[in-house]
């Protein structure tokens with residue numbers, strides 16, 4: 112049956128989408144319902160309808176799922192941060208495990224997946240060591256801070272997020288009081304006017320050191336000394352900074368930082384290793400789980416002390432130093448120069464002399480170094496951003512033939528794509544362990560061990576097809592051929608329709624092509640492609656990039 116906009120449907124929710132939305136069917140018509148969880152029976156109003164599927168707004172929970180729980184945060188439904196707070200933690204872990212498994216099966220083509228039990232948390236709240244609160248104004252003109260409502264830039268006022276540290280509230284109270292006292296205006300995205308854009312707070316869970324950094328649309332903040340005086344009353348404060356961002360875009364941090372008081376970093380520990388973390392550094396946000404994640408990477412690396420290891424996409428050297436405890440030599444590569452400075456400092460701070468760090472793109476540094484020295488690696492660890500590894504890098508790994516590859520991933524779709532590449536060229540999937548770094552959200556981290564298949568000789572096998580003893584039945588071949596049949600081609604039109612239905616905006620073909628290119632997906636030459644563009648090409652906004660990636664995931668392209 113086909114449904115139209117504004118129709119009301121009753122559904123049993125049977126599945127969970129990649130963004131945590133409930134999925135159910137009404138007379139064969141699939142409906143995605145935000146805020147519905149598996150096991151609920153709900154009434155939903157169709158907001159967008161396509162031929163076979165639509166998007167519904169939750170109107171009523173007729174029978175709640177046995178796995179439904181009361182969200183800890185009163186803003187859980189409006190806020191874009193926690194998509195799964197209404198689902199029991201046990202079921203969240205099941206959802207994440209099946210998300211990873213699904214990607215490995217569908218995108219990677221793996222069948223027997225050596226999956227370990229997901230590493231979850233005992234207390235899945237107040238785990239974030241970093242928070243970035245946007246600052247704005249309420250309808251009645253008050254200065255407010257909180258979080259953006261899902262897929263919008265309107266602020267839900269909340270100084271007490273259930274995922275952040277409880278100290279955040281005191282910092283925000285003091286910053287807002289300072290802004291009111293000195294008549295400082297929050298930044299307005301629409302006009303580009305106003306000063307304070309965000310408040311960034313970082314907290315060292317194992318050292319109790321706190322950094323407060325105000326991101327401002329200017330060089331100076333009125334009453335800087337008074338602000339420092341106020342924030343210093345918080346016993347954990349060790350650093351007060353400003354970050355200058357005058358650009359009119361969605362990127363939170365600018366490049367320039369200025370110290371107002373204290374030290375330009377906080378220190379925190381993971382296991383036995385100390386790290387200095389500055390406002391711009393990438394550092395995992397869940398320190399409890401980070402130790403377990405890195406511990407798993409170290410376990411998979413199987414180091415005895417004689418190995419040469421590369422840690423690619425190394426950030427401030429977090430995994431590198433963990434590995435350096437047990438390896439002969441660790442070489443890290445990272446694109447951000449400041450992070451490499453931190454990595455070197457962190458190596459000194461912890462007394463390691465068996466590390467070396469390179470600034471640059473992993474896909475350029477590794478082939479260059481391999482060509483220059485010819486030295487192979489015993490183990491290669493990769494921890495790329497969501498888009499996964501560049502193909503040049505993967506082909507260099509194949510050439511270098513390390514015994515083991517440990518892949519740490521924050522996006523199981525691109526992970527599956529990259530594993531397929533490596534496993535088609537001599538590697539074997541040995542272990543997969545999902546780690547819940549972000550409870551109550553749909554994200555999941557995964558650690559994977561691949562080992563190199565070393566042929567120890569050749570045997571000749573004679574195969575006879577047909578029926579009868581010792582013969583391979585032709586049915587099996589037909590079955591396998593069916594499995595390998597190419598999937599329906601996903602067209603740009605399908606992607607555009609999906610995005611318009613789900614997000615309510617249109618995306619240009621060129622934008623889809625750009626995202627595909629960035630993800631390293633195969634591109635086909637357009638017949639009408641021109642060599643030079645008359646006008647420089649515009650790029651999609653972050654919101655459109657996310658929508659396109661979502662559509663590519665939906666159609667299982669990634």
Ligand SMILES: C[S@@+](CC[C@H](N)C(=O)[O-])C[C@H]1O[C@@H](n2cnc3c(N)ncnc32)[C@H](O)[C@@H]1O
Nearest residue numbers: 393424425426429445446471472473494495496
């Ligand atoms: C997911 S983070 C991992 C950082 C680190 N391993 C950790 O656990 O803290 C990915 C890192 O890759 C860096 N990066 C992004 N593209 C890169 C590239 N092409 N080559 C090297 N590093 C890159 C980012 O700056 C970021 O620090």
